[in-house]
Amino acid sequence: EGHRSMSNERDNSGTLSRNERKTSPNQPDHKGSIMIEGKDYWLSAWVKEGPNGRFFSLAVTPKDQQQGNR
16 A cells, blocks of 8 residues: 555645745745655645736745755
8 A cells, every 4th residue: 555645646646725824925826735756746836927818837846855855
């Protein structure tokens, strides 16, 4: 069976939800996590305005980077 991430993500999938704790414009509008090829990442998204309407600007950060590289 093995251990899964806390959100029970499947490989090459993830979740994203509204950041209810946003306190500054630089913080992401949405936050979540994603698993890619068995590795967990934090997912951040900002809602932006462009010539064709609204879109998401995304950033991905390895989860293990937050706790130092092991």
